[in-house]
Amino acid sequence: MATGDVKLIGSWASVFVMRARIALNLKSISYEFLQETYGTKSELLLKSNPVHKKMPVLIHADKPVCESNIIVQYIDEAWSSYGPSILPSQPYDRAIARFWAAYVDDKWFIALRSILTARGEEEKKAAIAEVEERTDHLEKAFIDCSNGKPFFNGDHIGYLDIALGSFLGWWKVVELDASHILLDETKTPSLFKWAERFCNDPAVKPLMPETAKLAEFARKLFPKPEA
Amino acid sequence: MAKKEERVKLLGFWISPFSRRVEMALKLKGVPYEYLEEELPKKSPLLLELNPVHKKVPVLVHNDKILSESHVILEYIDQTWSNNPILPQDPYERATARFWAKFVDEQILPAGFMPLVKPEKGIEVAIEETRELIMFLEKEVTGKDFFGGKTIGFLDMVAGTMIPFCLARAWECMGIDMISEDKFPGLDRWIKKLNEVEIVRECIPPKEKHIERMNKIIERRLELDHSTIPMEKVEVTSAMTFKMSLVNSCVTFKMSVVDTRE
Numbered sequence: 314m315a316t317g318d319v320k321l322i323g324s325w326a327s328v329f330v331m332r333a334r335i336a337l338n339l340k341s342i343s344y345e346f347l348q349e350t351y352g353t354k355s356e357l358l359l360k361s362n363p364v365h366k367k368m369p370v371l372i373h374a375d376k377p378v379c380e381s382n383i384i385v386q387y388i389d390e391a392w393s394s395y396g397p398s399i400l401p402s403q404p405y406d407r408a409i410a411r412f413w414a415a416y417v418d419d420k421w422f423i424a425l426r427s428i429l430t431a432r433g434e435e436e437k438k439a440a441i442a443e444v445e446e447r448t449d450h451l452e453k454a455f456i457d458c459s460n461g462k463p464f465f466n467g468d469h470i471g472y473l474d475i476a477l478g479s480f481l482g483w484w485k486v487v488e489l490d491a492s493h494i495l496l497d498e499t500k501t502p503s504l505f506k507w508a509e510r511f512c513n514d515p516a517v518k519p520l521m522p523e524t525a526k527l528a529e530f531a532r533k534l535f536p537k538p539e540a
Numbered sequence: 541m542a543k544k545e546e547r548v549k550l551l552g553f554w555i556s557p558f559s560r561r562v563e564m565a566l567k568l569k570g571v572p573y574e575y576l577e578e579e580l581p582k583k584s585p586l587l588l589e590l591n592p593v594h595k596k597v598p599v600l601v602h603n604d605k606i607l608s609e610s611h612v613i614l615e616y617i618d619q620t621w622s623n624n625p626i627l628p629q630d631p632y633e634r635a636t637a638r639f640w641a642k643f644v645d646e647q648i649l650p651a652g653f654m655p656l657v658k659p660e661k662g663i664e665v666a667i668e669e670t671r672e673l674i675m676f677l678e679k680e681v682t683g684k685d686f687f688g689g690k691t692i693g694f695l696d697m698v699a700g701t702m703i704p705f706c707l708a709r710a711w712e713c714m715g716i717d718m719i720s721e722d723k724f725p726g727l728d729r730w731i732k733k734l735n736e737v738e739i740v741r742e743c744i745p746p747k748e749k750h751i752e753r754m755n756k757i758i759e760r761r762l763e764l765d766h767s768t769i770p771m772e773k774v775e776v777t778s779a780m781t782f783k784m785s786l787v788n789s790c791v792t793f794k795m796s797v798v799d800t801r802e
Contacts, residue, residue: 364643364676378635380642390631404619405605411612416593450593 319344320372322358324351326530328422329381330369331479331520336388338516339470340396351533382414385475397469406458407472410465413454414476421447422480428491429535441493445500451477452501459503463510470514478511485524486531548573549601551587553580555745555753557701558610559598564697564743565614569621611641614694626694637687640680641698648673652707656714657761667716674703674719674727682726685733692737696730704731705744713754 321337321344323330337344349355354366361370361377371378371387378387389399401407424447427440458465458473465473488495498505512521550566550573552559566573578587578597590599591608600607602620607613618626627634651673655666677699681687687695703719711718721728734740745753 364647373632376632378632378639380639383635383638383642386638387631387635390634404616405602405607407619408605408607408612408616411615412607412609415609415612 322370332381551599557706561697561701
């Protein structure tokens with residue numbers, strides 16, 4: 314469905330860019346994807362996001378929108394009559410989705426990234442323990458939010474599914490790097506099953522990068538110090 | 541309008557800008573609420589029960605619903621009570637308001653407090669870096685009464701509670717005129733306009749009490765990590781306590797220098 318002038322500045326490997334792309338897919342919006350080259354920042358990116366100089370940036374009718382969760386909400390609101398709702402309709406359910414999406418970024422992701430940047434075994438073990446504790450919170454959040462349905466958002470993927478699910482590629486990469494299971498079928502069974510459903514969703518499947526390709530990219534981004 | 545059975549409680553803290561902005565939203569909407577003051581840093585059992593994840597204020601309780609995180613609460617209030625809208629209607633303007641609100645809390649706050657209390661790169665650099673960030677907001681408000689237009693909105697509540705009525709008081713304690721009228725005429729005007737709004741005046745910490753408390757906060761931060769304060773070469777012979785005063789500042793703080801010889 315052509316919906317006018319929509320561009321997205323991003324990269325295939327970025328979790329945050331994937332969020333915007335999933336949202337655009339859910340609304341069946343066609344857009345021009347402007348792939349940034351690793352190690353450089355295009356003039357358009359710098360001009361469209363002078364504050365943070367980061368992707369993703371959604372450019373709709375020449376107006377830039379920045380910050381992945383803000384972009385997802387914008388897509389939901391600007392194209393509210395297209396496709397399913399990304400945010401829940403009830404104010405309290407929306408608040409809960411927003412609360413946990415903020416938790417994913419402010420607490421959970423920070424812990425996950427610490428595993429990749431950990432120096433030495435002690436730091437790595439501590440980071441892993443933190444991720445496990447925070448993933449446990451998300452397991453409980455899933456049980457509360459989903460109410461027996463397949464996704465955080467209910468029958469269809471929504472805001473919180475997108476916020477957390479976009480990490481699944483990197484989640485696997487960090488598992489490999491840490492040689493430690495971080496999405497455990499026995500410890501967090503609901504999230505484990507949700508992850509598979511999320512990755513198989515038609516709006517998500519074409520976007521989820523291959524683990525091997527992402528792992529190779531991760532080695533560039535997080536080089537290990539010489540032994 | 542609220543139904544008869546509606547019960548709204550707010551757990552807050554008088555100097556917390558996060559808590560104050562929620563009060564502003566409730567007052568703007570005319571929502572009656574019960575206010576429960578947390579005596580931070582001590583956290584009450586109620587706070588720990590209602591916000592086990594973050595253990596922070598504000599927490600809003602609306603009938604049986606518990607909400608935390610100020611931006612989340614503001615949006616909830618806006619959607620639950622539809623009078624006097626807080627967020628703009630237009631999706632692009634909403635995205636813009638949300639973006640700048642996040643910027644205030646996640647960029648301006650970290651740059652505008654600790655790097656000035658402990659200026660590792662020098663105070664002038666720290667001030668300049670903070671001003672560069674604030675300049676983005678100057679551009680957003682120029683030509684308008686408020687960020688929200690003719691009346692206060694989401695970004696006014698977030699930026700208003702954080703900047704003029706929180707950080708600016710810290711800056712005053714440190715003798716820094718951060719948002720000078722010549723550099724930031726738009727923001728200067730915005731602050732004057734904010735002071736004219738009754739709801740804003742009702743929801744800000746009383747100035748003198750706030751400055752007094754701010755001084756103590758700054759002092760405590762310095763005492764907690766005295767090792768990072770750049771010091772002239774001082775011969776340490778034993779545990780010493782001495783007073784220093786910052787030039788042009790109303791802050792006098794104590795530093796304990798501990799004997800570091802083997």
